[in-house]
Amino acid sequence: MRVEDMRLDGNAVGGVFADLFGLEMTDQMTVCASCGAHEVVACLEVYVCSPGTVVRCRHCHAVMMCIVEGRNRTWLDVSGVATLELRR
Amino acid sequence: MDDVVQETPRVRTLQLAVPDWPGHRAGQHLDVRLTAEDGYQAQRSYSIASAPEQELAITVERLEDGEVSPYLVEELRPGDEIELRGPIGGYFVWEDGDNRPVLLVAGGAGIVPLMAMIRHRVAAGSTAPFRLLYSSRTIGDVIYREELELLVADDPGLEVFHTLTREQPAGWDGYARRIDEDMLREVAFPAGDGPAVYICGSTRFVDAAADGLVALGYDPLTIKTERFGATGG
Numbered sequence: 001m002r003v004e005d006m007r008l009d010g011n012a013v014g015g016v017f018a019d020l021f022g023l024e025m026t027d028q029m030t031v032c033a034s035c036g037a038h039e040v041v042a043c044l045e046v047y048v049c050s051p052g053t054v055v056r057c058r059h060c061h062a063v064m065m066c067i068v069e070g071r072n073r074t075w076l077d078v079s080g081v082a083t084l085e086l087r088r
Numbered sequence: 089m090d091d092v093v094q095e096t097p098r099v100r101t102l103q104l105a106v107p108d109w110p111g112h113r114a115g116q117h118l119d120v121r122l123t124a125e126d127g128y129q130a131q132r133s134y135s136i137a138s139a140p141e142q143e144l145a146i147t148v149e150r151l152e153d154g155e156v157s158p159y160l161v162e163e164l165r166p167g168d169e170i171e172l173r174g175p176i177g178g179y180f181v182w183e184d185g186d187n188r189p190v191l192l193v194a195g196g197a198g199i200v201p202l203m204a205m206i207r208h209r210v211a212a213g214s215t216a217p218f219r220l221l222y223s224s225r226t227i228g229d230v231i232y233r234e235e236l237e238l239l240v241a242d243d244p245g246l247e248v249f250h251t252l253t254r255e256q257p258a259g260w261d262g263y264a265r266r267i268d269e270d271m272l273r274e275v276a277f278p279a280g281d282g283p284a285v286y287i288c289g290s291t292r293f294v295d296a297a298a299d300g301l302v303a304l305g306y307d308p309l310t311i312k313t314e315r316f317g318a319t320g321g
Contacts, residue, residue, distance in 0.1 A: 026179040
């Protein structure tokens with residue numbers, strides 16, 4: 001199977017994000033720190049086939065977020081996100 | 089879990105009785121978490137099959153190398169308990185107040201969240217025109233086949249087009265190939281009608297369908313997609 005076939009979308013991280021942020025996140029707007037593209041979480045590229053989950057920009061494919069879930073804790077790297085808009 | 093419907097040899101619908109379920113929207117999913125006796129946990133996402141007006145149900149396809157789906161499809165019995173998180177999703181949802189024509193494009197088990205939309209349309213009495221293009225491998229793999237036939241017979245506002253990509257029964261009068269631009273041109277509402285589009289299936293399927301619609305002049309912003317993995321479930 002090609003790596004491309006393992007690409008999911010941001011719907012796949014809706015559950016873990018709901019836990020972390022306490023909000024429905026799939027329709028929240030992000031801005032990519034690399035290219036500045038605006039996109040809702042559901043439209044980002046998501047790869048779950050690694051030890052953690054990797055979220056990439058669908059336009060420039062830069063890594064925006066990494067999520068690693070361990071026992072009783074979660075590591076969240078958002079260094080590739082310029083802005084995350086949280087509408088309540 | 090309080091009831092089971094065997095949809096196809098590899099697919100089951102699980103009716104779930106959740107006492108504090110907050111309700112859901114058509115198109116949303118939930119996460120199922122299984123915990124082994126040694127504490128090992130596995131979690132997967134499954135689309136909700138039922139309309140908001142109905143009892144909560146998910147439809148699960150058994151994946152051969154899966155960690156969770158073989159248990160849900162073959163082991164789980166009515167009365168057993170599973171751990172759920174959800175509902176999840178605020179993007180890939182359809183609301184009955186939206187009166188635009190709706191084009192649904194499903195690949196295999198990608199029908200599940202789209203069926204929730206069709207059931208919601210019926211339950212809510214919506215008159216929004218719906219067209220479903222549904223790709224399956226064989227006639228035996230078509231999930232909800234009888235229910236779709238009954239709904240179509242009863243409702244001129246709902247049209248269903250099947251394509252069978254691997255094997256077709258004798259006398260088959262539907263499509264018999266993978267979804268392509270010509271098929272989309274024949275089935276889809278004209279782009280000028282301003283339809284809403286929901287595509288669900290494997291990554292390769294979703295990309296092909298979305299690219300085909302954009303080539304036909306559809307605005308990418310009106311095309312909502314949800315991809316699921318072909319392995320690991």
